[in-house]
Amino acid sequence: MAEVLVYVDHVDGAVRKPTLELLTLARRIGEPVAVALGNGAAGTAAALAEHGAVKVLTHEAAEYADYLVVPKVDALQAAYEAVSPAAVLVPSSAEGKEIAARLALRIGSGIITDAVDLEAGDEGPVATQSVFAASFTTKTRVIKGTPVITVKPNSAAVEAAPAAGAVEALAVAFSEKATGTKVTARTPRESTGRPELTEAAIVVSGGRGVNGAENFPIIEALADSLGAAVGASRAAVDAGWYPHTNQVGQTGKSVSPQLYIANGISGAIQHRAGMQTSKTIVAVNKDAEAPIFDLVDYGVVGDLFDVVPQLTEEINAR
Numbered sequence: 001m002a003e004v005l006v007y008v009d010h011v012d013g014a015v016r017k018p019t020l021e022l023l024t025l026a027r028r029i030g031e032p033v034a035v036a037l038g039n040g041a042a043g044t045a046a047a048l049a050e051h052g053a054v055k056v057l058t059h060e061a062a063e064y065a066d067y068l069v070v071p072k073v074d075a076l077q078a079a080y081e082a083v084s085p086a087a088v089l090v091p092s093s094a095e096g097k098e099i100a101a102r103l104a105l106r107i108g109s110g111i112i113t114d115a116v117d118l119e120a121g122d123e124g125p126v127a128t129q130s131v132f133a134a135s136f137t138t139k140t141r142v143i144k145g146t147p148v149i150t151v152k153p154n155s156a157a158v159e160a161a162p163a164a165g166a167v168e169a170l171a172v173a174f175s176e177k178a179t180g181t182k183v184t185a186r187t188p189r190e191s192t193g194r195p196e197l198t199e200a201a202i203v204v205s206g207g208r209g210v211n212g213a214e215n216f217p218i219i220e221a222l223a224d225s226l227g228a229a230v231g232a233s234r235a236a237v238d239a240g241w242y243p244h245t246n247q248v249g250q251t252g253k254s255v256s257p258q259l260y261i262a263n264g265i266s267g268a269i270q271h272r273a274g275m276q277t278s279k280t281i282v283a284v285n286k287d288a289e290a291p292i293f294d295l296v297d298y299g300v301v302g303d304l305f306d307v308v309p310q311l312t313e314e315i316n317a318r
């Protein structure tokens, strides 16, 4: 069976959920070979093996944190050359997409970004994408070189599938070119204690209907009752009610959670572009004609200031 390279996103050895999802998808098209780099890389092996990695290629080196993505691309390319895989899968984070794009360019391959599903095809893996501001859902295949595919978080369920997960050290060194730029400081954003927006299983968003920064705690309370991330429409962000890092849409973040709850959001095409691939969509809007109701699974026509606190109370009571 063909091998499929899976780039591992981890924090000091703790594998992040989008990578475990990638392993589920990788098993549909071949045998996953994981590539883990940086501090704690070797510590990822047990979790990766538990989820189907037949092999884990590691380069344990704290210096990856000192540089931008080029050393990671060098290492992934070394793994690619060692394995000759049928495909390379990378999580669709900002960094993941840069790594994937640089690798595809170096190896002369086509790239598919932001896939939301992946299946085996007669002529190679077929990815599902939502494109042109979510106007179309396409099935896409790379026709040149080894497919390099980035996959959005929440595109597949995490499944246990124990495999050998034999650890092998990757023989790579930091090149002079790769180390030409040095990270001099990192400032972690203040944590809200909520999940990362793009990785959250549930996202609760607020729009212009929230009518002021002082009312966003209503949205946050519902999010907290569900263990969800908080999103916002551009109207709410432009008004200064919520940070731009939480904006969902064409010029914000693209999310694909199991559940998306839109409160006081009309459903403009640019907002839909960032959330249309959510598995279940719920909207609360006082205008029964709001376009968001065209794409919801469940819609509540009502004032969010009545509906949302009641919903929060009901969930907290369970």
Ligand code: FAD
Pocket (backbone or CB within 6 Å): 206, 207, 208, 209, 210, 232, 233, 234, 235, 236, 247, 248, 249, 250, 251, 252, 253, 263, 264, 265, 266, 267, 268, 269, 270, 271, 274, 284, 285, 286, 287, 290, 302, 303, 304, 305
């Ligand atoms: P509105 O469209 O004003 O809708 C507010 C809704 O709230 C209405 O439907 C109203 O009925 C409802 N409402 C009001 N009060 C209540 C209440 N008390 N209870 C219940 N419902 C209530 N937008 C994004 O979101 N993300 C993007 O990334 C983005 N990128 C863009 C890029 C470009 C190039 C352009 C041109 C636009 C972009 N936009 C984006 C803006 C987009 O076109 C819309 O203007 C924006 O999404 C509207 O936000 P909204 O739905 O919160 O506000």
